[in-house]
Amino acid sequence: MMILVRNRLVPSLRYQWSVRRYISSQQSPFDLEDGDEKYRELNQMYVDMFSPQAEDALSKDVESNEKPTISDLEELNNDMNCLLNVGYHKLTADELRKKVELPGRFILQSLSNNPYFNLAVENYVFTKTPLGTTPGSSFANQRLLFYINRDSVVIGKNQTLWKEIHLKTAQERGYEVLRRFSGGGTVVHDLGNVNYSFLTSREEFSREFFNRLIISGVRRSTSEVPLALNHRGDIVLGDRKVSGSAFKIAKGKAYHHGTMLIESKLDQFHGLLKPESIDGVRWNCNSVDSVRSQVENVPLGSVQQFIDMVVEEFKRVFYSGEVENIPVFYCDEDVTINEEIREYMTLLESDEWKYRKGPKFEVHLKCGNHSMTVERGIIVESSIQALVGSSFQSFIDRISEFKDIDEKLLI
Numbered sequence: 001m002m003i004l005v006r007n008r009l010v011p012s013l014r015y016q017w018s019v020r021r022y023i024s025s026q027q028s029p030f031d032l033e034d035g036d037e038k039y040r041e042l043n044q045m046y047v048d049m050f051s052p053q054a055e056d057a058l059s060k061d062v063e064s065n066e067k068p069t070i071s072d073l074e075e076l077n078n079d080m081n082c083l084l085n086v087g088y089h090k091l092t093a094d095e096l097r098k099k100v101e102l103p104g105r106f107i108l109q110s111l112s113n114n115p116y117f118n119l120a121v122e123n124y125v126f127t128k129t130p131l132g133t134t135p136g137s138s139f140a141n142q143r144l145l146f147y148i149n150r151d152s153v154v155i156g157k158n159q160t161l162w163k164e165i166h167l168k169t170a171q172e173r174g175y176e177v178l179r180r181f182s183g184g185g186t187v188v189h190d191l192g193n194v195n196y197s198f199l200t201s202r203e204e205f206s207r208e209f210f211n212r213l214i215i216s217g218v219r220r221s222t223s224e225v226p227l228a229l230n231h232r233g234d235i236v237l238g239d240r241k242v243s244g245s246a247f248k249i250a251k252g253k254a255y256h257h258g259t260m261l262i263e264s265k266l267d268q269f270h271g272l273l274k275p276e277s278i279d280g281v282r283w284n285c286n287s288v289d290s291v292r293s294q295v296e297n298v299p300l301g302s303v304q305q306f307i308d309m310v311v312e313e314f315k316r317v318f319y320s321g322e323v324e325n326i327p328v329f330y331c332d333e334d335v336t337i338n339e340e341i342r343e344y345m346t347l348l349e350s351d352e353w354k355y356r357k358g359p360k361f362e363v364h365l366k367c368g369n370h371s372m373t374v375e376r377g378i379i380v381e382s383s384i385q386a387l388v389g390s391s392f393q394s395f396i397d398r399i400s401e402f403k404d405i406d407e408k409l410l411i
Contacts, residue, residue: 096121096338107311109307112331113191120345138204153188154188159287194306198210207233218306220309261297281363281364285361372392374392
């Protein structure tokens, strides 16, 4: 089977039509050699799925306006994701540990769309990467990671969740809400967005270095995508932002990770992030504010095309003898999992991290003339005395009980 798009869940049923066109001229999705019995059953399943008889049945369903359910689509997407990932060697947890702990450069691409797994692996690689340098010598353990998350809204470590996100809207649209391990502002992820993470030493860290590498890699491959840096060091296409960045520096190491919009459904992003100010509510906090920007997709053929461009530029910049000496590895949560990665995932999923990790804040509501002071997620002062000692999140969960508070101001 000729796979044109790698590392992506199939959006709805569009992919089926391309597979049918292919099968119309081929006997089967895979050309199986003798002895490949372990794939024969899977192969036959897809032959049956995309046979002319199956196409006729689907056409009748379409004509009768019978739409597949969300669960049907998710099941198909999962099956297709497994099919697309056939042929990749995924590192086991032990293999990943050895690669990370040994000195040297490498590239790691996740085949998972689980944001909790991907952020956990990123943190694991950052934590386990050795400094491996002596005073005066250059760092030689740079690592480059790529991952693509399903629909998610990701806030910075030092942000106030309810100030940044229309939480109710995000949840209704099926977006995961996460607090990452790095600082910076809030970003939205979907399957059309690539997340990259460049790891280096604290001494050699530069906020603009990797963004310049990205621009150089894209320009080297095509002259039709005039990416540039704006005055803040962000990657832009004309006057539109196409990438957001965040950084972490700790224990002699640093990483720059960011997003790159390629095929994102930008219309679905509207209404997820709050504007800088909303009439009727005032926040007083030391949290990091997101910089609101107009965004645009980079006009490339696929997310994988962007990854390939950046991989080649990374190899060129860090050329050491032979370009192929910088390997590309793959990971996935079905095999690349260990206790430390699980612990990071559990932390990211916890209410303690999501809702209580943010900085102290005060919120003042014009309606009812209410105010609250929150520390580590707990209301320590409030004009509503009964709320003191409870978590701010529990108040949000019960906000409909307070008739003089407009819940739209907070969620």
